[in-house]
Amino acid sequence: MGESHNAQLDRRTVLGGAAALAGGLAGCMGGESSGGGGNSIEYWSIHNSEDRRSVIEPTIESFEEDTSVDVETNFVDNNDIGTQLQSAISSDSLPDAALLAVQDIQRLGNDGAVSTESATAVVEELGEDDFRDATLNFVSDPDGGYYAVPSTSWVQGVWYRQSAFEEEGLDDPLTWDAILEAAETFHDPDNGTYGIGFGTQQDAYARQCFTQMARANGGLVVNADGEVVFDEPEIVETLEYVQDLSQYTPGAITFDDTRQLYENEEIHMTLWSTNILRHILNNVGEEMAQDTGFASYMENSRQSTYGQVLGHPIFNSSDAKRESAEGLVEHVTSGEAYISWAHAAPGGMVPARQSVTETQEYQNNEILSAWGDTISQFTSAMDNMERFDLVDGTQVPAFGDIASAALVEGAVNRVAVQGDDPETVAQEQAEAMRDEV
Numbered sequence: 001m002g003e004s005h006n007a008q009l010d011r012r013t014v015l016g017g018a019a020a021l022a023g024g025l026a027g028c029m030g031g032e033s034s035g036g037g038g039n040s041i042e043y044w045s046i047h048n049s050e051d052r053r054s055v056i057e058p059t060i061e062s063f064e065e066d067t068s069v070d071v072e073t074n075f076v077d078n079n080d081i082g083t084q085l086q087s088a089i090s091s092d093s094l095p096d097a098a099l100l101a102v103q104d105i106q107r108l109g110n111d112g113a114v115s116t117e118s119a120t121a122v123v124e125e126l127g128e129d130d131f132r133d134a135t136l137n138f139v140s141d142p143d144g145g146y147y148a149v150p151s152t153s154w155v156q157g158v159w160y161r162q163s164a165f166e167e168e169g170l171d172d173p174l175t176w177d178a179i180l181e182a183a184e185t186f187h188d189p190d191n192g193t194y195g196i197g198f199g200t201q202q203d204a205y206a207r208q209c210f211t212q213m214a215r216a217n218g219g220l221v222v223n224a225d226g227e228v229v230f231d232e233p234e235i236v237e238t239l240e241y242v243q244d245l246s247q248y249t250p251g252a253i254t255f256d257d258t259r260q261l262y263e264n265e266e267i268h269m270t271l272w273s274t275n276i277l278r279h280i281l282n283n284v285g286e287e288m289a290q291d292t293g294f295a296s297y298m299e300n301s302r303q304s305t306y307g308q309v310l311g312h313p314i315f316n317s318s319d320a321k322r323e324s325a326e327g328l329v330e331h332v333t334s335g336e337a338y339i340s341w342a343h344a345a346p347g348g349m350v351p352a353r354q355s356v357t358e359t360q361e362y363q364n365n366e367i368l369s370a371w372g373d374t375i376s377q378f379t380s381a382m383d384n385m386e387r388f389d390l391v392d393g394t395q396v397p398a399f400g401d402i403a404s405a406a407l408v409e410g411a412v413n414r415v416a417v418q419g420d421d422p423e424t425v426a427q428e429q430a431e432a433m434r435d436e437v
Contacts, residue, residue: 110146120145148311150352195248197258215304231430243331246416277347296381307385
């Protein structure tokens with residue numbers, strides 16, 4: 001639910017399988033002895049949209065001017081990054097640094113492509129205690145240190161119309177029960193109003209919404225040992241909840257549908273990411289922004305928030321190139337450069353460094369200032385971020401195969417749209433997952 005809610009790239013697409021990666025890395029690691037001066041480095045970024053490039057490019061240029069290091073920047077569409085990484089591994093041409101999503105960082109880190117030493121040195125130089133714990137956990141090396149320097153993140157939660165909740169005397173939609181009660185209260189399709197918007201179409205958005213619901217109930221798809229546990233009681237209960245809640249949606253809907261329904265006041269509650277800030281402000285106006293609250297976590301047996309982290313890995317290369325790459329990453333994660341970077345997509349690019357989010361310079365932004373105290377709510381929500389592919393801070397590769405087969409979102413669609421029995425769906429999807437991995 002970043003810019004397009006499709007940030008989770010499956011393991012097959014990203015790296016073409018563990019065997020291909022392992023073979024390719026044998027050549028990539030040779031860069032350590034291949035030499036090469038540090039006055040010229042290559043940098044990749046998955047921020048390929050015009051609004052983000054227009055900020056990133058001058059930030060890179062300012063680094064070049066300050067250091068006399070030439071940076072060759074390659075903007076890669078998020079949907080193409082898997083192919084580009086695989087090609088670079090095969091041809092021994094990985095960049096010196098990159099901006100990537102956490103799932104790609106973890107895979108590259110697990111296979112030895114990145115310099116944990118360099119990333120950890122930058123984190124320590126910037127102040128390890130200044131990074132929010134969840135962002136560091138997402139890029140952590142199980143053996144110590146970090147695979148990347150956290151850059152920005154976004155989180156998901158329930159956005160709701162405060163005046164409507166107050167009028168009905170409803171509790172804030174933080175718990176399963178409160179969300180379900182509000183959805184039932186608001187649902188009036190005969191008069192063009194539905195109870196809630198969340199992902200019920202078979203797509204990545206549905207998986208992201210389900211992740212937060214399931215983790216709030218202690219549910220996992222695979223455990224830390226890579227064993228499929230989708231048919232455990234916690235997931236069955238979550239599927240039952242999804243089926244109950246889906247009675248109050250307009251059917252099979254996508255992330256674009258839910259945002260538009262909210263902006264049109266056809267729903268008063270939607271599960272969306274912090275990218276919604278600028279959409280509401282630009283499409284509707286400040287009045288709706290001021291009337292919109294944010295439930296920063298979801299709770300049933302425990303509290304959980306779904307989110308995504310982007311970070312800067314520094315790849316194995318010569319000492320000189322790694323030193324220049326470290327300087328670049330430190331530059332774009334500090335001072336005015338970092339704030340300008342985050343302002344390219346306010347709400348969708350929340351700085352990982354807590355001190356930055358608390359500065360007037362960061363908060364003094366047309367979009368962020370219009371949302372007032374909500375900003376502090378979603379920055380604190382970063383501490384509760386969880387995902388299915390990271391269990392106890394460690395990536396579980398088996399989830400990539402499951403995600404590529406769309407089996408989680410398939411389960412959601414079956415119970416929410418097709419009306420299948422939740423326990424049966426859990427058992428059948430779990431078996432399909434075991435076949436997949």
